Each structure stands twice: as structure tokens, then as C-alpha cells.
Amino acid sequence: MNDMRQGQELVLSQRFEAVNQFIGQSVAAQKARAFALRVAAGSDLTVLVRGETGVGKDHLAELIHELGRCGKPFVRVDCGALTETLSEAELFGHAPGAFTGSVGAKEGLVKVAREGTLFFNEVANMSLGLQAKFLGVLDRKPFRPVGGKETFPVKARIIAATNFKLEEMVRARTFREDLFYRLNVVPFSIAPLRERKEDIPELAAAFLAESRKRILPEAVDLMTGYDWPGNVRQLRDVVQAAALMSNGEEIGVEEVKPRLDQQLRQVAADKRVISEFYDEDRRLLPIREIEKRYLSVLLEAAEGNISTAVAISGWARDTVYRRICQFGLEDFVLSRRRDAYLKRMVKRREV
Template sequence: MKDALQQFGFSALVVDDEPGMRTILNKALSKKLTQVETASSLEEAEALRKRNHFDLLIVDINLPGRSGIDWHEAFNDESRRSDIIFMTGFAELETAIKALRAGASDFILKPFNLEQMLQSVQRCLDKRMMERRNVALQRDVARSFPVDIIGTAPKTEAMREMIARLAPSPAAVLIEGESGTGKELVARALHSLSARSGPFVPLNCGAIAPELLESELFGHVSGAFTGARKSKDGLFRVADKGTLFLDEIGEMPLSMQASLLRTLEQQTIRPVGAEREVNVDVRIVAATNRSLQEEVEAGRFRKDLFYRLNVLSVELPPLRERIEDIGLLLNHFSEVLSRDMGLKPVVWSDAEIFAMQQYDWPGNIRELKNTVERAVLLGKPDLGHWLGEQPSQAISHSLESQPDSLTDGGYPLGWALKDVERAHIEKVVAANEGNKSAAARQLGVARKTLERKFKDWLYE
């Protein structure tokens, strides 16, 4: 079983003039770290450090020429900051103080037990790992919403079962569906139900300038390009042993598609400006609101990358195909958003839910959530403000679609008089194409009376 340290792509540079010590540490650390280099002098070590970024420097203090404590180029270089473990065969207080001032994370006396060194390495890299996780958390825009897929519609149940089947696999997953159908939520569910120990890291490919996307994904070393004053871990390293969610993958430039394909095939990355590749273990979940097959045929997306991403696929249904979930989603968003804002939850009547189920929701769940957010902040407006039609039309259309339940007079015998009145008014309004003034004249009542009745029905 691989050591936990090796799971996160860490690297170390050992600097010691004793060949035996270099060999021992190289052999021991290579079992645990992704990359280990050795050097016999500060000059050789500095040349290696300029070409590669190292998470950890293990340096002997007593080196020929310059003391290890005098390696100021490395210890003062904020753009390539590394943790430092000093080794020495001389236990002098002054030396220890100088080592701490140089930024030492630990100070180990020779001869030492190998386990002592490995424990020191573990402590240093645990700190590094927490730094990477913090980067991932800063990118995590999940807010307080749970990963659970809300709904009981048949297509929602089928989607939930598909996620459960695909989650344990390490293979790439392609999520397709209209904008606003919850692709990132599904990606999070795939990660949450998997056994992967690393973080979930999202990236919207369409929100990053093409010239910056390579650095964002693969990282860069200091000086790799204008403005690169510090080395930076790319999102592949941040997401190591976890899941990298590439939203709007269809927006990725063709040149970057080739680099991504190579990474998926070889499981290695090369930071911009670096000479060496780094091993990574990342599961890719990609999403698009386009048909990637059509993009391939149009020459805008690589066919080989499409096949690599489309190993497993999930097709998300639009909200109009799972209208049974609208009531649950309304109540869920109302509860969560009102709690986040410290406001009173909005209560939705059956009539409002019913009317909303007649709407197509072109913006899908995102549009529904935005509607609830406005209602929590501003109060519920007339349904026509949301749906582009009067609620009476939506309800009337539904009544007209059930003629078998009506008597010859047009209304069920079990209806109360107020229900008949409401249905008749709604039909007259619908017949006048939503024009309430014309409907009021036809009914022989004032428009204000009609408006009052609709308002009462909306909140009863």
C-alpha cells in the first residue's frame, strides 16, 4: 500500500556531501514521495532548485565551501518557498539558533534513526497538504447546499441510481444537460459517493482566459511568463487523489484539449516553465450544455478527447420533465435561502406550485432557485411576473385538459359555489387572453374586484 505522502505529488531535494547519506535518504523517500533529487553541494542544489520546485529541502549544515545555513538563495526565495529540515553532526546551540532563523522546520542531529527523519518529513508535508486543501476549499462554491439530489420524479430517481452506479469507478464522467440543470451538484455527488480521499475542485473552463487556462490547470514555476513572480500549484495538483470538475468543457480551446488529453492518458502534468513532469491521480468529471458529438462533427472539439471523457455519461433531464419535483425544490430552496439570509421562509400554496408546474422553466433549477431568492428578499409577486402569463391561464389550461371530470354544465358536481365562480372567472380571463379589463367588462364587475379575487386566490 502506498504511503499517504505519495498520494499528493510531493517532492524533496536532499543536499549532503556524503554519498551514503544521499543514497539512504533517496531510497527511503522515493517510496513515499513522487519526486526526490539529491545534490552534493549548494551549487549543484541551487541549479536543481532553479529548474524545479521542491516542497521540501533536507540540507546538511556542514557542506564543503558554504554552510547549508548560508543557502540564502533558497531560504529567501518567496516565489519558490520550501520547508527546510537541517541535518548536522555537531550539536551547537549557536548553530541551532542560526538554523531556526534561516526558517528551519526541524533540526536533526547525526547520526539519526531513519524513522525520526521520516516523521519529520511527515510533519512538514502534512502542513503542505493542508495548504493545498485550503486552496481547494477557497474554490469550493457549494455554500451550504447538501449534495443530495432533491426530488421523487421517475427521471430524478433514475438519475440518482445512475450516480450511485458510476461513483465508485475511477473513469472519467461526462455530464450533459441544459444550462441550470444542476451539473455541478451531480459532479459533487459523484465525488461524495466515491472513495477518493482528495478534494473536489471545480473549474469553469469558460470563465478563464484561454492564455491563463494552462497555468490554472497545470501550475507554473517562477519566471515561466511575465507576471509569474511565484511558483503556483495547478488545479491538477490541488485535486490530487480527488476529483477535478471541468464545467463548460466545450469552451476549452483546441490547443488545451490536446494537453488535457495527454494528461488523462499518462496521468502526468508538466507545470508551465518546468522541465520535469509530475505524477497525479485525478478523476475528471466534465460537463457541458452543448452536444459534444455535434461539436466534434463541427471540428470544434477533439474526437479523441471526447471518447476519453465519455467513458461514462449522465444525461440530466430539464426541470420541465420532472415537474413533480418543483414543490420539493421550492420548499428546499426557501428553507435554505431564508436561513442563510436570516429571513422568514416563504410558504408556497398548492395553487402556486400547480401554476409553476405549467411553466417550461427554460433556466431550469437555476431559474427556480433565483425565483425563490427574489421571493425571500422581496416577497412573492404575482405569478405572472415569474411565468410570463397569468396564473389563471395556467390553471384554466389544466382544467380544460380534464373534460371527463366535468358535468354537462362544465364543472364537477362536488364543487362549492366559490370554486365554480373561480373557475368561471379564470376561463373568461383566459378567453380574453389575460386581459383583465376586458374580462371584467364581460363579467359585469369592476376590474378592482377581479384583481382582489385573484390576490385572495393567490394567498389562500
């Protein structure tokens, strides 16, 4: 029995070499490969993959699927794209004429997956209403297509992924506590690239395999000194762009550095935007504080012009005025514009 198990693990482990996201000899890379192998060869318990954007959560899900259910459907569900009104039909399918505009019957994603894998990407983006429906899938309850009479079993392996701290969302009541515990059965966190920099040479070489180009040591040194906030995905994009722009078979600093400089500028801009939504401890701010910060940025961009602020935000004019007073930003506007209406609002409030 042990020999059979070892033989199975050997066959499965040989297939890791084709998976670029997790090659390398770092402890983090080895843990990811070992986790995928163990889960694929083991039970069908629900897996929750966590990690920053770009670390390869979807690739780990695909790896688990290929190692355990190769040849069967791998169905990806982008949770942020599911709408509240049509999500049930998307997930469970519908019978002919089930609702206005439905022509013929349609299989839902749960049935399409059959005995393969259902991968719920960015599960934190699910609305509360959709989270309630998702609970039934996790509980393996038979489902019925919208407008249908026959029920069908859930046979697929379920893997979910997120880059959000679900525990904080549970405390904020934006994510169901019961759903969190159902998802968090077999959790795994993928390490960011900055914690496995020793893998960068192998990763870069793998991303260049099709181009048959090689990256010079000094270019590798430059990349190793970078923190890669976009993780492995960002590394792949930089390396492949550098390969495209290089004339010869070698990629040096002159090809890599412009791409890194461009990425650094974008990261700096992104951080400025993200900082408007999080506090110093990276906790999401209350919606009132986010609205205030947004309004401040909006008024600055509009140079205090209310008409411009209305055009940019899409808010009604009365809404903009009301929020200016609500958040105490009247002086900011009046120091830049003569606004008689806002002055009258301020005077009425003082009285």
C-alpha cells in the first residue's frame, strides 16, 4: 500500500515541473507544491487559498485540479462578476421559460463542473445574498435549476480563493461567519514573491522558455533587489516585456530597468489610491471616512467647482452640497470659489 502511495506521489510530483508559478527551491515554493500534492491525492474537503494579488492563487487551484482530477472540467467562477439577480441561474442553471428572456434550458456552472473542480475566485466579492446561496453548494445539498423540478447532486471539488482578510470582514458583518467556517476547512496561504526571492532566477528562466532567450546575471541581480508588490504575475509581465523589446538572445539591465521603473511609478500611484481606503494597520476604514476622503480628492480635482465635481462623481448637485456640509469641507470650497448657495447653507446652519 505504501509503495502504491509513493508511486502515485512520484508520478504527481513529476508534473510540478510544468507549473511555472511554483518552481524553485525556496521553502515557500516547496510548501505550495507539497500542499497541492497532498490535497490532490487526499480527500475532497473544501480548500481556501489565500494570498496577495498576483501570487498565483488560481494557478494553485489549477495545479490541485490537474494533479487530482485531470481530464475533468475545471470551472472558474469569478465571484465579483456574478450579479444578485442572475447569480442563481448562472450557478444552478434554469429551465425553459424560467424567467423573462430565457430561451431554452441552460446548465449552471455547478452542473457543468460535474466531478471536476469548481473554483470560486475572489470569494470575498460575493454579495451577502449570494453568500447564502453558496452555503448550499458547500453543504453538498442537491440543487434545483431555476424553474426546474429535478434536483442534482453537487459532485465537484470546491476551491475558493481570496486576497482579503475574511476574519475582518466577518467582524464587519460583510461576510457570513458560517460561510467563512465552511470555506476554511483546508486553508493555505501562498507566500508573496518578496519572501521567496531565491526563486526569481528559476521563475524568470521559466517565463522565457518559449522565447529561448536568457537573462543576464546583472539583470537577475536587479530583479532580486526589487520587492515585487505584484508578485509572480508582475515578474512574468516584466520578464516577457523585456524579452519582447530585446534585440538579441540575451536580456540585460537595459531591457529590465525601464520596465521596473514603470512598475514602480504605477505602484506608487496605486498606493496613494489604496491609502485612501485603509488605516495605518491596513484595516479597511468605515464607509463614512472613505466617503470623506473621496470627497476631498474629488473637490481638489475639481478645484472647488461644484459643477465639475458633479460631472466627475455622478452625484446629484444637492448630494455634493449636502456632503460638503456633512464632512465640514465648506472652507475648502469657499477658499477657491465664490459659491453663494454654499454660503447660504453655512449661514443657515450657524443660525
